[in-house]
Amino acid sequence: MSNQVATPPALDVVNLSKHYELAGSWFSNKQALVYAVDDVSFTLGRGETLGLVGESGCGKSTLGRTILRLVEPTSGTIRLEGEDITALSAQEMIARRQRLQVIFQDPYSSLNPRMRAGEIVGEPLTNFNRGTAAEQDERIAFLFKRVGLRPDQRQNFPHEFSGGQRQRLGIARALALGPSVIIGDEPVSALDVSVQAQVINLMMDLQDDYAISYLFIAHDLSVVRHISHRIAVMYLGQIVELATRQELFERPQHPYTQALLAAVPISHPRDRRKRITLKGDVESPINPPAGCRFHNRCPHAVAVCSQERPPLRPLSQDHAVACHLVV
């Protein structure tokens, strides 16, 4: 805001929405809209990890894919290092992909089964003509080593790797171009717990070395707690709470976040805490309830909750929440 040339954040998302239209039936003109992502705003600082949690179907992955422009946004703005990429054509977008990469959830389907591992990791280099064939080869070998694979495994096909190794291939591919932002779309949720830890630690090491910013999408709170600097909680397409890790875990404000944290298993048998059991099911994102999306499951709901949508308001510098009752 000031006159000085401040470095813009790695990623700046403003009022981003993605609505899907459901085809109406033959007999009615009623248009049903799926509010997969609804008016989401956040920033991702350089070298920061923002964890994005929420239950299945809350729109986390759609949000990730919309930012990547794999899914066309309905409205809103996406800025990558200050540059508005919301309206770029697919052609124009290609050049920006050098700075914005992705790691997918399923390491089995995200690698082309007919390509060799080296080819998969080297594809981004080929796409942008990075160096000569020999230089690319060297870079691929380096990347393999960097993510903990043997360079001589380059000739193997994806099916010859284990799940964890495949995810390392996915990370190496995302790393190849030296991006500044990597969106991890549940990058560890398909892996065994022991392998999860290895992959997360690898991702954290890489962040330290290359100052990468992560948008880390997950549904596992313990994973997110381990890797994130800040955490955003999503419910039915909206961010309901956004805070630093410590703030969120120690002083959760939104009733949904509180319920979510209360559901985390505790390791000690005598260390009990109050369980918050939510009533009802997650509403459908097809024409969701007016007002606060959470009001008909919320234990503290009052009249205003069903009428007015609470905006995401900052409580302090590192804590924002979307709830009428939190002041």
Add this chain to the structure above:
Amino acid sequence: MTQSLQQGLSHSGLSATRAGLRRLWRRYPLSLIGGFVLISLTVLSVLAPWLAPFDPFEMNVVDRLREPGEEYFFGTDAYGRDLFSRTLYGGRISLLIGLSVAGLSTLIGLLIGILAGYSRSADAVLMRIMDGLMAIPGILLAIALMSLARPGIGVVVVAITIPEIPRVVRLVRAVVLSVREQVYIQAAIATGTRLPRLMLKHILPNTLAPLIVQATYIAASAVLIESYLSFLGVGTPPEVPSWGNIIAEGRLYVQIAPWNIVCPSVFLALMVLSINMLGDGLRDMLDPRLQTRVR
């Protein structure tokens, strides 16, 4: 360790090839037999001018309808022409037609299929045209084309190819539609892969396996259709000895000289069968997930 061991083996040449063949034999015995029969038939046909003991066109009134024997392996036909020589020469026509129909229809079908699979607007138009083509009976189309143009092998190829194209298009389109939804396609787009490379490296290789298998079936059915057409008198010109022609002529004498039909029919059946057997195994061999140990 094992990696370098395997590499060492494959470099040592012949022994590795033999080991590979043995493994292939254990996995795909039928395809190997099919391939072997097909290669033998091909060699026999290609070398027909040198292998054939007689001129396939030379008539010999004295030796009409001879039974198979030492001089004439397959006997002779009603004009005293050597059936063995004619069958060898006939194989050339069948192979030529089988190959060119399979090649042409796969190539054209692949292009149209990828276009239809990738572009929604092209899809609507192209697939309706394909539906229309599919509604035309192949044999009738062939008869119509043959009566319009001068009979010749080229026309036969075109006549058989056209009805085969929609089959390929449907197959390719279906594969493209399913492949383009795969996460690795999204991943490729996210790493900045441009459309031509996306098509060539990611979508095409995944359509190839079913396509090659389909191509073998098309080749087999093209060989068959050519013989139907020739049998009906609308295919290869009667002076050219194709299997269908030989069978059609032999039909008149089937009661007194059954070998006139049996010999070329056996060759025809063998070729169709061997191509089909080969195709079945190819599908498995072309999938890297299934061929792990056979490299």
